Amino acid sequence: MYISNYRRKAEAVFLFFLAFLIFCIARLLYIQFFNSTYLSGIARKQHNLFVELEPVRGVIYDCNLKPQTLNLPAPSLYASPNTIKDSDKERIIAALPGILNMDQDYLRGRLARKKYFVWLARKITPQEEAAVKKLNIKGLGFLRETKRSYPNTYLASQIIGFAGLDNTGLEGIELYLDKYLKGAPGWAIFLRDARQKKLDIWEKMVLPRDGNDIVLTIDQVIQYIAERELDKAFKTYHAKGASIVVMDPHTGKILALANRPTYDLNEHSNVSKDQTRDRAICDLFEPGSVFKIVTASAALEEKRVGEEDKFFCENGSYRVANHTLHDHKPHGWLTFREVIEESSNIGTTKVAQLLGPNTVYKYVRLFGFGSKLGIDLPGEISGMIKEPRFWSKTSIGAVPIGQEVGVTALQLVSAISVIANGGQLMRPFVIEEIRDKQGKVIKRTSPVLIRKVISLETASRMTKILTGAVEEGTGRMAQVPGFTAAGKTGTAQKLEPNGAYSHNKFVASFIGFAPAEDPLVAIVVSVDEPHPYYFGGVVAAPVFKNVAADVVRYLKTKQSLAEDLNANRRAR
Numbered sequence: 001m002y003i004s005n006y007r008r009k010a011e012a013v014f015l016f017f018l019a020f021l022i023f024c025i026a027r028l029l030y031i032q033f034f035n036s037t038y039l040s041g042i043a044r045k046q047h048n049l050f051v052e053l054e055p056v057r058g059v060i061y062d063c064n065l066k067p068q069t070l071n072l073p074a075p076s077l078y079a080s081p082n083t084i085k086d087s088d089k090e091r092i093i094a095a096l097p098g099i100l101n102m103d104q105d106y107l108r109g110r111l112a113r114k115k116y117f118v119w120l121a122r123k124i125t126p127q128e129e130a131a132v133k134k135l136n137i138k139g140l141g142f143l144r145e146t147k148r149s150y151p152n153t154y155l156a157s158q159i160i161g162f163a164g165l166d167n168t169g170l171e172g173i174e175l176y177l178d179k180y181l182k183g184a185p186g187w188a189i190f191l192r193d194a195r196q197k198k199l200d201i202w203e204k205m206v207l208p209r210d211g212n213d214i215v216l217t218i219d220q221v222i223q224y225i226a227e228r229e230l231d232k233a234f235k236t237y238h239a240k241g242a243s244i245v246v247m248d249p250h251t252g253k254i255l256a257l258a259n260r261p262t263y264d265l266n267e268h269s270n271v272s273k274d275q276t277r278d279r280a281i282c283d284l285f286e287p288g289s290v291f292k293i294v295t296a297s298a299a300l301e302e303k304r305v306g307e308e309d310k311f312f313c314e315n316g317s318y319r320v321a322n323h324t325l326h327d328h329k330p331h332g333w334l335t336f337r338e339v340i341e342e343s344s345n346i347g348t349t350k351v352a353q354l355l356g357p358n359t360v361y362k363y364v365r366l367f368g369f370g371s372k373l374g375i376d377l378p379g380e381i382s383g384m385i386k387e388p389r390f391w392s393k394t395s396i397g398a399v400p401i402g403q404e405v406g407v408t409a410l411q412l413v414s415a416i417s418v419i420a421n422g423g424q425l426m427r428p429f430v431i432e433e434i435r436d437k438q439g440k441v442i443k444r445t446s447p448v449l450i451r452k453v454i455s456l457e458t459a460s461r462m463t464k465i466l467t468g469a470v471e472e473g474t475g476r477m478a479q480v481p482g483f484t485a486a487g488k489t490g491t492a493q494k495l496e497p498n499g500a501y502s503h504n505k506f507v508a509s510f511i512g513f514a515p516a517e518d519p520l521v522a523i524v525v526s527v528d529e530p531h532p533y534y535f536g537g538v539v540a541a542p543v544f545k546n547v548a549a550d551v552v553r554y555l556k557t558k559q560s561l562a563e564d565l566n567a568n569r570r571a572r
Contacts, residue, residue, distance in 0.1 A: 054145050055183030057167045058211030060160055060174075062220040063255075063432060067151065068160055069174075074123035074147035077132060077140065080116045084139035092137060099131045100124060122165050123147045148174075150265035156223050158259050158278040159216070159377065159430060162268045171268075171276050173214060173431070176378045180434050180442075183211035212442060215433040217253040222246055222551050226256035229546045230525070234260040237508075237530030237539055243280040243409040244543065246551060249417035249513055249522040251447040252426035254375075255551075282379040284406040285526070288492025288536070289343045289474075290511045291402030293419065296340050296465065298363035299351050301458045307337040307465065311347045318346040320397030325349060328491075340465050341473030343489060345401045352400035357388035360400055366453045367415045368425050369407055375428045376445070383407045402492060412511050413524040416487075419462045420513035420522050423454040467516045478541035480514055480549045487512020487544060489536035494529070505529050510540035514548040520555050523547055 060069045077100075079092070089111045093104050100121050110118050121128075123145055132140065148163045161172020169178035186208035226244045234242045239260070246256040263275040277283070299305045316330030327344050339347030352360050364370065370385035384406035391399070398404040410428060418425050427448040434443040454462075466486035469475045474489045490509040493501040509526045513519040525540040525547075533539055 053186035053206075053208045054167065055185055055208035056146060056210040057148060057163065057183065058181040058213045060181075060214045060216065062216055062218050062223070063253075064219065064221075065215065066220050068156065068216070068220070070149040070151055071146040072149045074145055075126070075129040075142045076119065076123055076145045077121040077129075077142055079111060079118055079120050080139045080141070081111050081113050081118060082116050084111065084137070088137050088139065091135065092140070095135055096120070096132070100128055152220070153264045153266060154262050155220070155227060156218055156256075156258070157262050157265050158276065158280075159218060159257055160265060161276075162265050172278070172377070173216070176376065177214055177431070177434070181211040181214065184209040210437050213435045213437070214431060215435065217248075217255065217430050217432050218257070219255050221554055223256040223258065225550045225554070226547050227258040227262075229543045230258050230260060233525075233527055233530070233539060233543050237527060237533060239527045239531075240529040241274075241279055241283070242527045243283070243524075244526075244547070245280050245409050245413040245524050246547065247413050247417055247428060247522045249420035249519050250426070252414075252417075252428045253432075253447075254428055254430045255521065257430070278377065278379055279528075280409040280526075281375060281377060282381050283408060283528075284381060284383060285408075285507050285528070286405060286492045286495070287402040287407045287412060287509065288490035288507065289345075289402055290412060290488045290490030290509050290536070291405065291407070292340060292343065292348050292400065293415065293462065293466070293488055293511070294363050294367050294369075295348050295352050295355070295360060295400040296336075297367075297419065297454050297458060297462055298355055298359060299336070300461050301363070301454045302355060302359060304354050305336045305351060307335065307461065309336045310334065311336065311339055311344075311350050313339070313344050313346045313350075316346070318349065318397075320349060321393035323394040323397065325397050337465050337468060338473075340488070341469045343469075343474045345397075348401050349397045352396055357391055357396055357399075360396070361385070361388050363453075364399070364405070366425070366451065367418060368411055368450070369405065369415070373410060373414055373428055373450070374448075375410060376431045380410070381408060383411055402490060409524050409526045412509070412526075413522050416511040416513060416524065417522040418453045419459050419466065419486075420519040421459075422456045423452055423459045425450040425453050463516055466512070470512065474537045475510065475512070475541050477537055478510060478512060478544045478548075480545050480552070482549070483514060483552065484516040485512055485514040485544075485548055486516040487541070489541060491534060491536045504531075506534040508534050508536040508539035510536050510544045512544050512548070514552055521548065521551055 056071055059067050061067055093107045096102055096107055097104050110120055129142060148167060159172055161174040163169050163174045169175040186206040226246050230242050230244045242260040244258050247254055257280050259279040261275050263271040310333050312333050313327060313331035315332060316327045318325045325345055327346055331342060331344050334344055334347050364385050370383050372380050372382045395404055414425060414428055427450050429445050431445050433441050435441055463486050466488055467484055470478050470485050470487050475487050478485055478487050488511055492507045494505040494507060496502050507526060507528055508530050511524045513522040523544050525543045527539050530539045
């Protein structure tokens, strides 16, 4: 009996272990053949870390290859919520807001996600990284990315623009050429140890393609000079806004472009649209007397007047239809040359009446007003000019003196360049070249002639008249010591909301080029609502003078150095 019971017990134990063994084998077979894909996927997620590899964003250079942008290394903080204990999550939620200035609800939401990788903070400072590391919390880690930096802070801010946190362009050239600058991301699968720490071992990798570099026509030195002088006028005259454009009149290259107000490119998170707006190409305003260069050029080109032809300026009061036109001071008889030098509204209107509306309109359009010039920057507008069939009876006394027409600073500098370069309207541009990381040129911009506007003879005669406007007329404060300059002043009344012209809001402007006999630069200065002084000859002309003086000296020195260098190379 005892032996029989022992045998039954032994058989029972054997059968139990046999059944358990069969169950284990069946379970292993099920895992191996039916559930292996799912479980190996979990293992891969636990031990493999998929990371997108950020490309290095292209650098923006000035024309002398001085970098205007930099890519600095920056740590980014990530978490692996599936591996972090609940107690550690609470520590993170309590500690990180004080270190990284983050919202607790945001952190709680990120850590509640059932993932092995989530970003917590991108591109933090080294000091913040050190503070987070001191917490010594399992499941937190750092990846190295790059952060866009702008070494010249405010300089050329509206041209360069800025890139966001993910290195995508948001303003200016950064936005306009983002497809060239950004490059293409790569990826890698890194191995992790049992504690979920990233090992410097990758299983698979596709390298990123770095972005291309951009070379601008902007010269950093000229840009600094232009911004320095514009900033002085902006602050001195308590202006609402201001713009300056410096251009090579022969090629259309923009050597400097600046606006006020402006902003620091490294601190762009809270800037307003008023600060980021490129006023020089997207702000519309009535130009006032600077627009008289169009009427004067048309009269000479059409051979309707000569420089010494005389016009009676009605002693400062002249009726056109139901509107009385005034000069800033009374004039009697003036020659055509003196009409422009003294900026007589009445004399200019009488010249326009000789030409007729259709001819005036024709030359307004020829000089580039009323259409986009095609600059390679975002936001350019076309301006505004009505066709003669929509003119009122008083328009012939308004359009020729810069009223009832809307222009941009870019259009004005292009128009004065027509006279400076012998009669050609050139397309303005700021992008010289696009290069890859090996220095190979992918795209190069060449000067483009839009059209011939006036003859070389007319341009030469207008140059003499505009030189007289600086030396003898309203532009005396634009005289540059050491060489001659040509230009025209403008003081335009702004429109009130009710459509009437304001008596206390003006746009002061000056357009000109230097040296007059062999122009190196064309410059436009526009100051919006300056006070207490508001005349273009007082507010804007001195800015032109100071910029032209320094820029011409700089360019001549640069040319001289280049010639000496070439001579030395030939001698070798």
